[in-house]
Amino acid sequence: MNRRDWLSRALATAGVLTLAACQRAEQAGQRLLVSAEELTRRAQRLIIPREALAPEYDISEISDDFRANGSINPAAADYVALRDAGFADYRLEIGGLVERPLSLSLAELRARPSRTQITKHDCVEGWTSIGQWSGAKLADLLDEAGLKPEAKYIVFYCFDALTQTETGPRYYESIDLIDAYHPQTILAYDMNGETLPVPHGAPLRLRVERQLGYKHAKYIRRIEAVESFDHIAGGKGGYWPDRGYEWYAGI
Structure with a gap:
């Protein structure tokens, strides 16, 4: 083998080894992030009382401009039809691992016990806004x-x-039972004293105040109680977790 061939093969081998090392490092980093997420979740569950409230604010502190993030006007035909009819035919389905599946209109949701809270929305992008939310x-x-x-x-x-678009993968999110039963976790139908506007998730959005913004699912179609995420989309428990975000986004 001449010197040039030897050098070419040596460089190729080094490149393969470097790539393999990078892949192992990336996999190790991903495992570290997953373990760090689990540690964060366990630490918060241990240190913070389960019903500890996120800070609430005075009505004078409501943000003048609360950014509408992510989707602001879904294109799906079933949503457009409901929106154009003023959500008169909307029904929230609650099923899965439940004894008594529910199908509730907005009027029926408004008749259930409600809560109003003024809280800060923390977006993973780094911005915050304060808004008032009312819901079941x-x-x-x-x-x-x-x-x-x-x-x-x-x-x-x-x-x-x-x-x-009409055909793109639809958004979904999930929370555990601790956050589901937290007193500030509501299905909001009003924002700042008025009916929830479309850009902010009409007719119904989740407010789970001890979580980052991407956990606050908008445009809720149905709710399902499950034992695991294995059979759902990418199996990570949410649209963004399926794409590498942390599932537990506690703050």
């Missing part, structure tokens, strides 16, 4: 439906696709 308490709805013993998570399926 998720814990009461889950009790009404009657969770089965094997239920561990609550999954929220949404009308919107972040691609703003």
